[in-house]
Structure formats: C-alpha cells, structure tokens
Amino acid sequence: MTISWVxxxxxxxxxxxxxxxxxxxxxxxxxxxxxxxVGGLICxxxxxxxxxxxxxxxxxxxxxxxxxxxxxxxxxxVRAISYIGIPLAMVAITAQGLNPxxxxxxxLAKSVGTLVGTVxxxxxxxxxxxxxxxxxxxxxxxHNGKLDKLTAVNFGWPWISHALFSFIPTMLxxxxxxTAVTALRNALPMDGVAMKTLFTVGGxxxxxxxxxxxxxxxxxxxxxxxxxxxxxxxxxxHLNLVSVTVISLLFAVIxxxxxxxxxSNNGTPSVADGPDDDDExxx
Amino acid sequence: MENTTDTMKKLDRKTLNKSFHxxxxxxxxxxxxxxxxxxxxxxSMLPIxxxxxxxxxxxxxxIHAYTAFFNTNPMLGTVIVGITASMEQARSNGQxxxxxxxxxxxxxxxxxIAGIGDSLIDGTLIPILLGISLGMSSGGSPVGAIFYIVSWxxxxxxxxxxxxxxxxKFGDQAVSxxxxxxxxxxxxxxxxxxxxxxxxxxxxxxxxxTSLKLVGxxxxxxxxxxxxxxxxxxxxxxxxxxxxxxxxxxxxxxSAIWTMLIxxxxxxxxxxxGFFNPGLSY
Numbered sequence: 001m002t003i004s005w006v007x008x009x010x011x012x013x014x015x016x017x018x019x020x021x022x023x024x025x026x027x028x029x030x031x032x033x034x035x036x037x038v039g040g041l042i043c044x045x046x047x048x049x050x051x052x053x054x055x056x057x058x059x060x061x062x063x064x065x066x067x068x069x070x071x072x073x074x075x076x077x078v079r080a081i082s083y084i085g086i087p088l089a090m091v092a093i094t095a096q097g098l099n100p101x102x103x104x105x106x107x108l109a110k111s112v113g114t115l116v117g118t119v120x121x122x123x124x125x126x127x128x129x130x131x132x133x134x135x136x137x138x139x140x141x142x143h144n145g146k147l148d149k150l151t152a153v154n155f156g157w158p159w160i161s162h163a164l165f166s167f168i169p170t171m172l173x174x175x176x177x178x179t180a181v182t183a184l185r186n187a188l189p190m191d192g193v194a195m196k197t198l199f200t201v202g203g204x205x206x207x208x209x210x211x212x213x214x215x216x217x218x219x220x221x222x223x224x225x226x227x228x229x230x231x232x233x234x235x236x237x238h239l240n241l242v243s244v245t246v247i248s249l250l251f252a253v254i255x256x257x258x259x260x261x262x263x264s265n266n267g268t269p270s271v272a273d274g275p276d277d278d279d280e281x282x283x
Numbered sequence: 284m285e286n287t288t289d290t291m292k293k294l295d296r297k298t299l300n301k302s303f304h305x306x307x308x309x310x311x312x313x314x315x316x317x318x319x320x321x322x323x324x325x326x327s328m329l330p331i332x333x334x335x336x337x338x339x340x341x342x343x344x345x346i347h348a349y350t351a352f353f354n355t356n357p358m359l360g361t362v363i364v365g366i367t368a369s370m371e372q373a374r375s376n377g378q379x380x381x382x383x384x385x386x387x388x389x390x391x392x393x394x395x396i397a398g399i400g401d402s403l404i405d406g407t408l409i410p411i412l413l414g415i416s417l418g419m420s421s422g423g424s425p426v427g428a429i430f431y432i433v434s435w436x437x438x439x440x441x442x443x444x445x446x447x448x449x450x451x452k453f454g455d456q457a458v459s460x461x462x463x464x465x466x467x468x469x470x471x472x473x474x475x476x477x478x479x480x481x482x483x484x485x486x487x488x489x490x491x492x493t494s495l496k497l498v499g500x501x502x503x504x505x506x507x508x509x510x511x512x513x514x515x516x517x518x519x520x521x522x523x524x525x526x527x528x529x530x531x532x533x534x535x536x537x538s539a540i541w542t543m544l545i546x547x548x549x550x551x552x553x554x555x556x557g558f559f560n561p562g563l564s565y
Contacts, residue, residue, distance in 0.1 A: 021314035025307050026357040027439035031409070032432055037416060041428040051423025058420050058427075062488050065410055101422060103490075104561055118540060130316040138313075138322055142350060145343040147329060154305075154313045154326035193554055199561035200550035201543075204524055206489045208563050210481060211528035216406040217477045220531075226475050228522075230482025235518040241414045241483050248479035256472035260465070 001094040001178070003047065003087060008175040010046050011087055014039075015170040016162040019120075021127050023162060030078060032179040036060035036113070039082025039271070052100040055088045057082075059106035060096045060113045062206035066213035079166055080120030085113030086172050091178040106204030112181070114205055123165045130161040197239060226251065292335055292375050294451075299368060301330040301448045307440070310357040319354035324364065331368050335375040345371065348382030355393035356400025361443040362458065363392050365450025373454075395462050399470065407477030409435070414484040477483050491520040493553075494560040 003011075011190040014033060022029030032038055040057015044050035064081055090111035134157035141149040188195050218224060226248070233239045233247065305327035305391055313322040325346060332345045355363065356457035364365050368384055374380040420427025515550075524546075529536040531545065553559035 006306045021311050023312055025309070026311050027307065027443065028436060030311075032436055033440065035431065037413060037420060037428050037431055042427050043385060043426075050425055054420050054423045054425055054428060058417055061413060061417060063325070065413055065484065066406070099476055107561065114543060125316070126564040128315045131313050132317060134313055134387075135315055135318055138325075139350075142346060145339065147342055149543075150322070150326050150329055150346075154309050154322045158313050181436075185383060193551070196559070196561055197547065197551045200554055200559040201547050203561070204491055204546045204550065205543065206485075207491070207521065207525040208528045208539060208546065210485050210489070210525050211532055211542070212539060213406060213410060213481050214529050215533050216293075216402055217474055217481065223474070223478055224427035224480040230479030231486045231518065231522060232482075233479075234483040235521075236516075239483070241418055241480065241487060242364075244483035245411060245415070245476065248476040251479065252472040252475045255475050256468050259468040259471055277364070 001049070001091050002182075003091065003178040005171070005175060007046050008171040009167075011083045011174050012045065012167040012169075012171040014042055015083040016159070016166040018082065018219070019079040019127060019162065019166050020077050020124050021131065021161075023159065034078030034082055036064055036078070036082050036086060039078070043083065043086045047087060048091065049094075049100075052090050052093065053086065055100045055105060056086050056093065059109040059202075060086055060089070063110050063114055063209045064117075065206070065209045066216060068098045077120030077124040078093070079170065080116050080118075080123060081113055082154040084119060084177070085116045085172050088116065088177050088181050089113050092181045092184075096190065097184045103139065103203075104199055105211065107199045110202035110205045111198045116173070119169070123169060126165040127158075127161045130165065131158055134161070144208075150229050195234050253283060292366060292372065294331060294334060294372055295372045298330050298334045299451060302327050302364070302368060303361070303444060305330065306357075306361060306447070309543065310360070318352060318362075320357070321353050324353045327364055327372070328367065331371055334473045335371060345374075345382075348385045351386050351389070351539075353389060353396040356404065357444065358404045358439065358443060359396045359400035360393070362446040362450040363389060363396060365447040365452075366392075366454055366458070368447075369454045370446055384396070392458060396458075399462070399466075402477075403470065403473060405564060407473055408438070410477065410484065411480045414480055414487075417484070417488060485521060485525060486518055489521050489525075490518070491524050493520060493558050495558050 017024040018029045018032075018034030018039075020030055022034070031044070037054075037057045041050065042053075043057070044053020047053065059278065060081060064078070086106070086109070087111040092108055092112045093100055093105045098108065116157045128261065134153050137157065138150060138153035141147070141153065176234060214227065220229070228250065229251075230244050233244050234241070239247075306323065309326055310320055310323040310499050314320065328346070328349050336342045336345055349367075367389065370380055370385050370388065376383070412431055416431035418426035418427065419430055491510050493512070495506075495508040496504050496510075499505045516522075528542050528546070531542050532539065537545070550559060
C-alpha cells in the first residue's frame with residue numbers, strides 16, 4: 001500500500017478539521033472526525049481499504065478512549081493520531097502481510113499510531129501559539145471599534161495556522177512516512193526482540209488510555225468497585241457492553257435514590273457542590 | 284433608533300440561533316494558550332450585542348465585558364453563553380446589571396462547568412458510546428463508526444442547543460440544576476455507569492497475556508502460567524497493568540508519555556525473559 005500526494009493532501013485537510021483547536025466545531029471536529037474510530041473509517045475510504053482502516057481505527061481508539069484535555073492541557077492531539085498514525089499503521093500492517101482482523105495487526109497499529117501521538121502535541125502548541133498573532137489583530141479591532149472584523153479573527157485567520165501546522169505536516173509525514181514504514185519491513189525481522197517488544201507494547205497501550213479515564217472518573221477508592229464489577233461481568237461472564245450498560249443503569253438508579261434519600265433524612269439541605277469539581281487529582 | 288423605555292428589547296429566535304451556531308462551530312477555532320476560548324465567546328456574543336445596541340459606541344462598550352479570559356468545557360459551557368445572552372438583554376433594558384456582574388458570573392461558572400463537563404461528557408458519555416460502537420465495528424465493519432457519528436452528533440447538537448436556550452430562558456438560575464444537590468446525585472449515579480462500562484471496555488478489548496510455560500525434562504508442560512491465572516481471575520494481568528498505569532499517573536504523577544515508555548521497558552524485559560511473546564513470524 002502506498003499513499004499518493006492527493007491522498008496525503010486529503011488526510012491533511014481532515015487533520016485541519018479535527019485538531020483540538022479545530023476548524024469544524026469542537027463537537028463535530030475534535031469529538032467526531034477526530035476520534036480514531038471515525039478516523040479509521042475516513043482513512044479507509046481515502047486509502048481504498050475500509051475494513052483495514054476500521055480495524056486500525058478500532059485498535060487506536062482503545063488507546064485513546066480517554067481524550068480529556070482538562071484546562072486546555074493536552075496529552076495527545078487527535079489530528080496526528082487519526083490522520084498520521086492510522087494511515088501509517090495501515091501501510092505497516094499491509095507491508096508486514098498481517099491479517100487486518102488479527103490481534104497482532106491491532107497491536108502493530110497501536111504501537112505505530114502511538115509513536116506519532118507526540119507529534120500531535122507539538123502541532124497543537126504550534127497552532128495555539130500562532131493563533132496569538134490573529135488574536136493580537138482582534139484586540140486591535142476591539143480597541144478601534146471594528147467589531148465586524150472579529151468574525152474573521154475567529155473563523156478565517158486560524159486557517160493559516162492550520163495550513164502551516166496541520167495540513168503540511170500531515171501531508172508530508174503520511175507521504176514520506178509510508179515509504180519509510182514499508183522499508184522497515186526488511187530491517188526488522190518479525191521474530192526479533194524489537195518487533196516482539198513492539199507488539200507486546202501494542203497490547204498494553206490501551207491500559208494507559210483506560211488508566212487516564214480512571215483518573216478522571218475515580219474520586220474515592222470505593223469507585224474502583226463498580227469498575228471491577230464491570231470488568232468481571234465482561235471478562236468472566238462474557239457479557240457484551242450493551243448488557244453491561246443496562247446492568248450499570250440499575251446500580252445508577254439505586255445510587256441516585258440512596259443519595260437523594262440520605263440528603264432528606266438528616267435534614268441538612270447542604271448545597272452539595274462536588275468536591276470533584278475540576279481537580280482530577282488524588283484520591 | 285431611539286431607545287424608548289416603553290418597549291422592552293427582547294432577543295428574537297433568529298439572533299439567538301446565530302449566536303448559538305457561532306459557539307457550536309467556533310468556540311475553539313481561534314484557541315491560544317493565553318486567551319483560550321475568549322475569541323470564540325466574543326464572536327458568539329457579537330450578534331446579540333449588535334441586536335441589542337443599535338449605537339456603535341454602545342456595542343463597543345458592551346463587547347468589553349467579553350474580553351476577559353474564558354475557558355470551560357465547550358459542550359456544557361454552552362449554558363453559560365445562553366445565560367450571558369439573557370443577562371445582556373436585561374442590561375440593555377436598563378436593569379441593574381453591569382459588565383462586572385456578567386464577568387463575575389462567567390468566572391464563577393467556568394470552573395465547575397468544566398469539571399462537570401469533562402467527567403460527564405469526556406469521561407462517561409463518550410466512552411459509553413465508543414464502547415458500544417467498537418463492538419459494532421469489530422471485524423472491520425463501518426457500522427459502529429457510523430453509529431458513533433450519528434448518535435454523538437445528534438446528542439451534541441441538540442444537547443448544546445437545549446442548554447443554550449435553557450440558559451437564556453432561566454438566566455443564572457439554570458445552573459443550580461447542574462451544581463445543586465439533585466445534580467450532584469445524578470452525576471454520582473452517572474459516574475457508576477461510567478466506571479462499570481469502562482471496566483467492561485477493558486475486559487472486552489484488552490487482553491494482556493503471558494506466554495510463560497515451564498517445560499519438564501520429559502518435554503511436557505507442567506506449568507502454563509496463563510491458564511493458571513485464568514482459573515483464578517480471568518484478565519488478572521490486564522487489570523494489574525491498568526492499575527499499574529493508574530498508580531504511576533495518579534500517585535507518582537508520571538505523565539502519560541512516560542507511562543508508555545515505562546511499558547516499553549516492561550515489555551522489553553518481559554520479552555527477553557520469555558514472559559511475553561507475541562509468537563509471530565513471517
């Protein structure tokens with residue numbers, strides 16, 4: 001599988017639309033087009049192999065299931081994961097001759113995709129920094145009372161930041177990266193230590209994604225109990241996720257009733273502002 | 284163009300829609316580390332301000348309330364934009380509201396709304412949708428991806444729209460639901476759903492196994508570690524690695540990237556010791 005300039009340019013355009021400071025709206029861009037699952041579908045269509053794209057996207061989605069960016073700090077940026085990582089993973093899987101649906105193909109996708117994840121962070125900061133230029137235009141316009149120009153500051157100029165730091169890097173990295181990934185096939189034998197480690201790491205990477213998510217939703221040690229209940233239901237009883245969700249809804253209803261009843265009994269109408277408001281820190 | 288006191292100014296639906304859409308599509312387009320969502324906010328308040336203040340000088344004066352730093356969860360934050368629209372309307376009608384009042388409200392709300400939004404939307408709703416979609420997309424089928432696109436975009440668009448108009452209608456009382464006692468109970472309950480589904484996602488999709496087998500002198504395997512572990516608690520290695528990552532990041536404040544690098548080291552040692560072996564060859 002190779003990636004042509006046209007295909008690389010289309011991937012670059014999608015990278016512009018879905019970055020964290022995105023040009024297609026946060027809900028549509030970052031949260032939809034940017035999710036690796038959706039990115040896998042789009043990369044599959046662009047590169048002409050939808051099942052392979054989806055398989056790579058599913059694998060990558062697990063690593064990045066938690067893309068929480070508290071306070072604008074970013075641990076990973078979706079443009080690089082979805083539109084550089086997935087295409088290169090697809091090329092790598094094809095080059096190694098793996099069955100796209102196999103677990104080893106998924107583990108390779110996770111490793112290759114995550115390697116470029118840090119590139120996204122660099123691009124994110126580059127775009128955000130360059131936007132300061134357009135914002136300085138904006139402050140001048142507000143100061144001089146030219147309010148209509150604010151629309152261009154917010155919707156027009158940032159395209160230049162993205163052309164420089166989303167479009168061009170994505171286009172170059174996917175075009176030249178695919179050649180490099182194909183060439184690697186001969187350099188690294190599959191049963192060597194390097195490839196064995198790469199596949200093993202690929203299998204473990206989703207644990208990091210889940211752990212990031214746990215950091216977000218677990219506030220007291222007791223919160224681990226529902227997590228382990230969900231795990232046991234799926235691992236030991238082999239329930240699918242819809243069934244796990246239904247069972248969890250039952251517990252949610254019970255907890256809601258208990259909490260509401262507890263509040264009315266001791267008669268203190270304490271305004272229970274969450275202690276979990278915006279710190280996702282320690283227990 | 285005279286401000287007559289007998290006619291109260293009221294924002295029409297078209298203006299509110301325009302303001303909402305500007306937030307939906309442009310909350311973060313001109314993001315920077317310094318001002319974050321400030322310009323997205325200004326751009327979405329512009330139609331409101333132009334409608335309420337016919338005089339250019341008043342418009343310029345009004346926009347200055349929105350030049351203050353703003354950043355929150357862009358989904359739930361929609362409610363704050365709606366609230367300011369109604370406060371701005373009250374201010375233009377001569378009520379006792381000034382730019383400072385509006386700013387105090389915005390500054391007071393953006394923290395809690397960001398915290399609730401990050402854990403509710405990013406931490407719970409999206410993992411649930413993705414968990415279900417991943418199952419539908421196994422085997423390379425595009426159904427799950429399409430399901431995610433349709434369900435999430437509909438929830439995001441109509442949910443944000445609802446929040447915007449709720450904020451406009453009830454002003455700053457709209458938030459009491461989210462941060463009040465009932466809101467806290469609901470959030471706690473939804474947190475249970477989130478934790479359980481995340482556990483299910485981990486069990487369904489991640490499988491860390493060991494290939495360690497001890498072979499006796501007669502060539503027979505007398506210890507297959509993975510089988511032993513499965514008979515104790517299926518998936519115990521997966522849970523152990525996940526807890527290890529969680530412990531590193533939460534208790535030791537190791538960054539996600541370093542955690543991944545530590546996993547590389549763990550894998551390398553494991554491969555060299557024969558604990559891990561993906562068992563592949565050309």
